[in-house]
Amino acid sequence: MTVVERTEILDPGPAEGLAGLLGVSVPDLHAGLPLLWHTVYLLDRPRQDVLGPDGHPAEGGTPTPPHPGMRRMFAGGRVRTSGALRCGEPATRRTRVIGTVEKSGRTGPLTFVTIAHEITQRGTVVVTEEQDIVYRPRAAVGGRAPADPVEPGPPCPQDRRVSPTPTLLFRYSALTYNAHRIHYDRDYARDVEGYPGLVVHGPLQALLMAEATRRDATAPAGDRAFTYRLLAPLFDVGVLMVHVEPEAGGQRTSVHDAAGVRTATGSMQEPH
Numbered sequence: 001m002t003v004v005e006r007t008e009i010l011d012p013g014p015a016e017g018l019a020g021l022l023g024v025s026v027p028d029l030h031a032g033l034p035l036l037w038h039t040v041y042l043l044d045r046p047r048q049d050v051l052g053p054d055g056h057p058a059e060g061g062t063p064t065p066p067h068p069g070m071r072r073m074f075a076g077g078r079v080r081t082s083g084a085l086r087c088g089e090p091a092t093r094r095t096r097v098i099g100t101v102e103k104s105g106r107t108g109p110l111t112f113v114t115i116a117h118e119i120t121q122r123g124t125v126v127v128t129e130e131q132d133i134v135y136r137p138r139a140a141v142g143g144r145a146p147a148d149p150v151e152p153g154p155p156c157p158q159d160r161r162v163s164p165t166p167t168l169l170f171r172y173s174a175l176t177y178n179a180h181r182i183h184y185d186r187d188y189a190r191d192v193e194g195y196p197g198l199v200v201h202g203p204l205q206a207l208l209m210a211e212a213t214r215r216d217a218t219a220p221a222g223d224r225a226f227t228y229r230l231l232a233p234l235f236d237v238g239v240l241m242v243h244v245e246p247e248a249g250g251q252r253t254s255v256h257d258a259a260g261v262r263t264a265t266g267s268m269q270e271p272h
Contacts, residue, residue, distance in 0.1 A: 002062075002096060002097075003094050003095065003096045004044075004062050004094070004095045004096070005092060005093070005094050005095075006042050006044075006092070006093050006095075007042075007090055007091070007092040007093075008041070008042060008090065008091070009088070009089065009090050009091075010033075010041050010085070010086070010087045010088065010089060010090075010091055011087065011088075012026075012029050012087045012088070014040040014041060014175060015027075015029055015033060015037055015040065015087060017040070017171075017175050018037060018040050018175055021168065021171050021172060021175065022207075022208075022211060024211070029086070029087035029088070030086055030087060030088060031084060031086070032083075032084025032085055032086055033084075033085045033086075033087070034210070034211070034214055035079065035081060035210045035214065035224050035226055036079060036203075036206060036207045036210045036226070037207075038085055038119060038127050039176060039203055039207070040175045040176060041091070041093075042091065042092075042093035042119065043176065043177045044057075044061065044062070044177070045177055046060065046061060051179060052065070053192075054071075054072065054180060054181055054182070054188075054192075054193075055178075055179035055180045055181045056072055056179070056180055062095050062096070062097065062115060063097050063100075063113045063115060063133060065135060066100070066111040066113075066135055067111075067135070069137075069138055070111070070135040070136060070137060070138065071135065071136050071137070071138050071193060072133060072134075072135055072180070073133070073134050073135075073136065073202075073230075074131070074132075074133060074201070074202030074203060074230055075112070075132040075133060075134045075202070075229070075230055076131075076132045076202075076227075076228055076229035076230050077129060077130055077131040077132055077206065077227075077228060078129065078130045078225075078226070078227045078228075079127065079128070079129040079130075079225070079226050080127070080128050080129075080224070080225040080226075081126060081127050081223065081224050081225075082124075082125065082126060082127075082128070082223065083121075083124055083125075083126035084126065085119060085121055085126045085127055086121065089121060089122070090121070091119055091120065091121040091126075092119065092120050092121075093117055093118070093119045094117070094118045094119075094120075095115060095116070095117050095118075096115070096116055097113060097114070097115055097116075098114050098115070098116045098130070099112075099113070099114040100112070100113050100114075105136065108136065108137040109136075109137065110134055110135065110136050111134070111135040111136075112132060112133070112134050113132075113133045113134075113135070114130055114131070114132050114133075115130065115131045115133065116128075116129070116130050117129040117130075117131070138192070138193065138194075156243065158243075159241040159242060159243045159256070160208075160212055160241065160242040161239045161240075161241055162208060162239060162240050162241075162242065163239050163240075164198075164200045164234070164235075164236045164239075164240055165236060166184065166186075166198060166236060169183045169184060169198055169200065169201065169204075169236060170183075170184050172201055172204050173201070176201075176203070178201065182195060182198065182199040183198060183199055183200075183201055184198065186198055195233065195235065196235055196237075197235035197236050197237050198235060198236040199233055199234070199235060199236075200233075200234040200235065200236065200240065200263075202230045202264070205228075205230065205234065205240075205255045205263065205264040206226075206228045206264065206266065208240075208242045208255065209226075209228060209242060209244070209253040209254070209255060209264065209266040209268075210226055210253075210266070210268065211242075212242045212243075212244040212253050213226075213244055213250075213251045213253055213268040223270070224268065224269070224270060225268070225269045225270075226266060226267070226268050226269075227266065227267050227269075228264060228265065228266035228267075229264065229265050229266070230263065230264050231262055231263055231264060231265065232261065232262075232263045233263070234255065234257055234263040234264070235257075237257075237258060238257070238258030239258055240255055240256065240257060240258070240263075241255070241256045241257075242254075242255055243255075243256065247267065249269050249270065250267065250268045250269040250270050251267075251268045252265075252266070252267055252268075253265070253266045253267075253268065254266065
């Protein structure tokens with residue numbers, strides 16, 4: 001099984017940029033990055049000539065699309081930190097595909113791919129992460145991309161409100177070196193992939209949910225586990241709301257669109 005390895009010194013710049021995007025104070029970067037802030041580091045940076053029409057690598061990436069012309073969607077993931085990931089020091093990320101499952105959905109064939117990341121620093125594994133990616137047939141030109149039905153969840157006054165403006169989506173794409181055109185190219189998102197607007201990144205929704213739990217966390221930054229799932233596409237229309245509430249052993253969180261429909265859910269567990 002192929003393992004892709006990348007090592008770099010974690011410069012404070014990306015974390016400072018992420019803090020600005022989120023509108024929060026820069027944390028103590030030498031004490032350890034908050035949960036999911038590692039996603040602006042150790043990034044894949046493919047050559048321009050290997051990108052496909054959608055902006056993702058058509059070859060040589062991890063993962064490589066299973067068939068030409070399929071739409072790539074982020075489905076969810078699991079991440080655990082077992083130590084502090086510190087800026088100013090080198091870290092190594094090892095990435096591999098750990099599972100591929102072919103299924104048949106109402107829109108045609110689906111391929112589910114699970115990617116595993118392992119980040120080490122000072123000779124110790126400090127972050128382990130699995131990401132679930134789904135590939136599905138492209139929508140008909142001018143048609144609406146299919147979405148699975150989800151149950152509505154009404155927002156409450158305590159929910160954090162975020163405006164998913166094109167500027168926010170562009171800045172997040174730049175921070176994560178994500179060239180997927182559905183996040184910044186409205187004509188492409190509408191006319192090729194069939195979406196009614198720009199699509200809010202799944203990892204950005206996961207990050208907003210993790211941030212909503214950080215204010216009330218009791219465990220250290222290096223000792224947390226977060227599981228999340230993307231339920232439906234979220235677009236740059238109106239506002240999105242991030243909800244958090246206690247559950248046994250941690251906190252439950254979710255993202256709602258302006259109509260109150262849940263687009264993502266998450267569960268933050270703090271080891272005892």
